[in-house]
Each structure stands twice: as C-alpha cells, then as structure tokens.
Amino acid sequence: MEIWSEQTIKDFRRTLLDWYNQEGRANLPWRVNHEPYRVLVSEIMLQQTQVDTVLPYYERFMSDLPTVQDLAYAPEAQVLKLWEGLGYYSRARNLQKAAKFIVEELHGHWPESSDDLQELPGVGPYTSAAIASISFDEVVPAVDGNAYRVFSRLLKIDADIANTKSRHIFYDAILPIVDPVHPGDFNQAIMDLGSSYMTAKNPDSSHSPVRSFNAAFRDNVEANFPVKTKKQKPIKQQYIAIISEKNGQLLFEQRPDTGLLAGFWTFPLMPINSIDDIEGQQLNIKPIIHVFTHRRWEIWLVKQKVDHMPNQKYLSPNDWQTLSLPTVQHKLLKALEDLK
DNA sequence: GACACGTGGAT
DNA sequence: TATCCAAGTGT
Numbered sequence: 001m002e003i004w005s006e007q008t009i010k011d012f013r014r015t016l017l018d019w020y021n022q023e024g025r026a027n028l029p030w031r032v033n034h035e036p037y038r039v040l041v042s043e044i045m046l047q048q049t050q051v052d053t054v055l056p057y058y059e060r061f062m063s064d065l066p067t068v069q070d071l072a073y074a075p076e077a078q079v080l081k082l083w084e085g086l087g088y089y090s091r092a093r094n095l096q097k098a099a100k101f102i103v104e105e106l107h108g109h110w111p112e113s114s115d116d117l118q119e120l121p122g123v124g125p126y127t128s129a130a131i132a133s134i135s136f137d138e139v140v141p142a143v144d145g146n147a148y149r150v151f152s153r154l155l156k157i158d159a160d161i162a163n164t165k166s167r168h169i170f171y172d173a174i175l176p177i178v179d180p181v182h183p184g185d186f187n188q189a190i191m192d193l194g195s196s197y198m199t200a201k202n203p204d205s206s207h208s209p210v211r212s213f214n215a216a217f218r219d220n221v222e223a224n225f226p227v228k229t230k231k232q233k234p235i236k237q238q239y240i241a242i243i244s245e246k247n248g249q250l251l252f253e254q255r256p257d258t259g260l261l262a263g264f265w266t267f268p269l270m271p272i273n274s275i276d277d278i279e280g281q282q283l284n285i286k287p288i289i290h291v292f293t294h295r296r297w298e299i300w301l302v303k304q305k306v307d308h309m310p311n312q313k314y315l316s317p318n319d320w321q322t323l324s325l326p327t328v329q330h331k332l333l334k335a336l337e338d339l340k
Numbered sequence: 341g342a343c344a345c346g347t348g349g350a351t
Numbered sequence: 352t353a354t355c356c357a358a359g360t361g362t
Contacts, residue, residue, distance in 0.1 A: 046358040087346025124360045144358045191358055292346060
C-alpha cells in the first residue's frame with residue numbers, strides 16, 4: 001500500500017477538486033443546493049442504484065414531497081407509489097421513518113454530525129458521512145463502492161472490499177486525504193471519478209485527471225484492484241401464479257410484512273418443484289423470469305378457482321393501478337394481458 | 341460476519 | 352445467456 005506525503009495529498013486535493021469544478025456533474029438535481037433533506041433523499045435513492053435510474057424518481061419525489069414535513073405526514077402508500085419500480089423497498093419505509101423522527105422527535109432540527117445522522121433508520125456509515133460532509137461540511141470520508149474502487153487503485157490497497165472488515169482500512173486511509181475545506185465536494189468528486197474514468201470494468205485511467213496519483217496504473221496492475229470476492233449466484237425457484245377472475249377483478253395476495261417484497265401485493269404464488277407438477281395447465285408457453293439479487297423466479301400462470309384467504313382480495317384494474325406493485329407483478333400482469 | 345434485500349444496465 | 356455491477360443497510 002502506498003503512503004502519500006503531505007505535499008502529495010495537497011496536490012491530489014487540488015487536482016481532484018479542479019477537475020470536479022470544471023468537469024463534475026454539477027447539474028445533478030441534488031447538487032443544486034445542499035439542503036439536508038434533498039441530500040438525504042438522493043443518497044437513499046442512490047444506494048445500489050445508478051444515477052440515471054434515480055433521476056426521474058428523484059424529480060417526482062421532490063416535486064410531490066418537497067420538505068421533510070411533507071414526507072413525515074404523507075401516507076405510506078404515497079411514498080411507496082413514488083418508489084414503485086426502484087427496488088429495495090425498505091429504503092422507502094426507512095426514509096419516511098427517518099423523516100418522522102426528525103419532525104416529531106427532533107422538532108425539525110437535523111442531526112448535523114455523521115455519528116448523529118447514523119441514528120436515522122436506513123442511514124449507515126456511508127450515507128451519514130455523505131450527508132454530514134455535503135450538507136454540514138464535516139471532514140469525513142464517504143466510503144462507498146466508488147471510494148473503495150478508486151482508492152484501492154490509487155493506493156494499491158489489497159483488502160477485500162467484499163469483506164465488512166475492510167471498511168475501516170479504507171476509512172483510515174482516506175480520512176487524512178479528505179479536503180478539510182470542501183469535504184462534500186471531495187467525496188462527490190471521488191464518486192464522479194469512480195463512475196467516469198475509474199469504472200469497475202474498462203477503466204480509462206490513462207485519461208483520468210488523477211492518473212499521476214494512481215499507483216496501480218503506474219505499476220500496470222490495475223486489473224488486480226479492487227480485490228473483491230465473488231458473490232453467489234441466484235437460487236432458482238419455480239412458482240405458479242394463480243389467476244382467479246371474478247366480475248372483471250383478479251385475485252391478489254399480500255406478502256408477509258417481512259422478507260422479500262414485504263407487504264406488497266402480487267398474484268397468489270405457489271411454489272412448485274417442477275413444471276411437471278402442473279402438466280399443461282399453464283397459460284404461458286415459457287415461464288416469466290424475474291431475477292433478484294439472490295433468487296431467480298420462474299413463474300407459470302395457471303387459472304384456478306380458490307377459496308380466498310384473509311390476506312387475499314379481488315382487485316379491479318383501477319384498484320391495482322393505484323397500488324405500488326413490484327416489478328415482478330407488473331411482468332405477470334403484462335404476460336396475462338399479452339395472452340388475450 | 342454472512343446473508344437478505346430489487347431492479348436495470350453493460351458486456 | 353450469464354454474470355457482474357450500481358452513491359449500502361439491517362439483521
């Protein structure tokens with residue numbers, strides 16, 4: 001691992017911030033101003049989600065719920081509708097819990113330190129540091145996937161970034177480098193760098209503004225950084241989706257309030273061991289495939305009369321369009337529609 | 341400290 | 352097609 005001198009650190013900060021001020025994505029809506037509410041909403045949406053995906057969601061969310069008070073007092077259904085399709089839905093629920101906490105418990109007074117911000121539900125070590133540095137100028141590194149990748153290459157840090165224990169290694173390495181005057185810009189510049197020149201695949205380090213600080217590039221070992229152990233591939237699961245129609249309505253089932261797609265409405269889903277179990281009763285020729293991070297669902301539509309359970313109800317199109325439905329359910333509805 | 345937790349894009 | 356990736360957190 002490389003150790004930088006004080007002079008190198010100063011040169012790096014200047015190079016990075018000069019580039020950021022000239023080439024950074026200053027037009028991103030959460031960079032228009034640094035109100036903590038705007039930054040909080042953006043940071044939660046951006047967790048494990050790309051900027052281009054977030055943009056339209058962010059605009060709608062801020063337009064409908066422009067203040068932390070609006071979010072705190074909104075019906076949860078409205079918040080989930082605004083989040084529909086964005087995934088990781090506990091983020092939306094925790095975001096509203098955080099807003100309620102700030103409005104009701106803290107009387108609208110924001111926590112300003114990264115330690116205090118981390119008390120908010122859904123706000124962990126990365127997000128708290130991001131908000132603290134961007135909105136409150138705290139000199140603290142926001143260690144996200146970009147920071148891992150960028151600094152693993154710049155400093156040749158070989159700690160496995162898939163391992164939780166590595167976080168403090170990166171934190172300690174980056175802390176003395178964070179710009180003491182513009183910590184928020186510094187952190188955002190690292191993220192812009194990580195999503196432009198210093199990408200995970202096919203980095204363009206030879207044109208990077210910080211190429212002269214890149215030890216891995218200098219030593220021609222950039223492909224070895226960051227070190228990251230592989231994840232498991234998704235487990236295959238087969239289901240039938242029960243299609244039960246009554247008076248133009250379809251039967252839906254509410255999922256349990258914990259676990260995958262908690263509390264969301266889908267067609268009743270019954271696990272099957274193989275397609276042989278339903279021998280030709282299915283409506284679709286090929287299964288509907290939906291892949292989660294850790295699950296691969298293969299779903300067959302089957303028309304079936306059922307006694308409906310307490311967690312089930314018949315919904316008209318008008319009913320289900322006002323609900324926030326998970327993407328897999330939208331796929332099932334479309335597949336059913338396409339059969340007609 | 342693993343694993344659960346969504347979705348869409350890139351290669 | 353398969354695999355990995357993208358501004359992580361909660362349990």
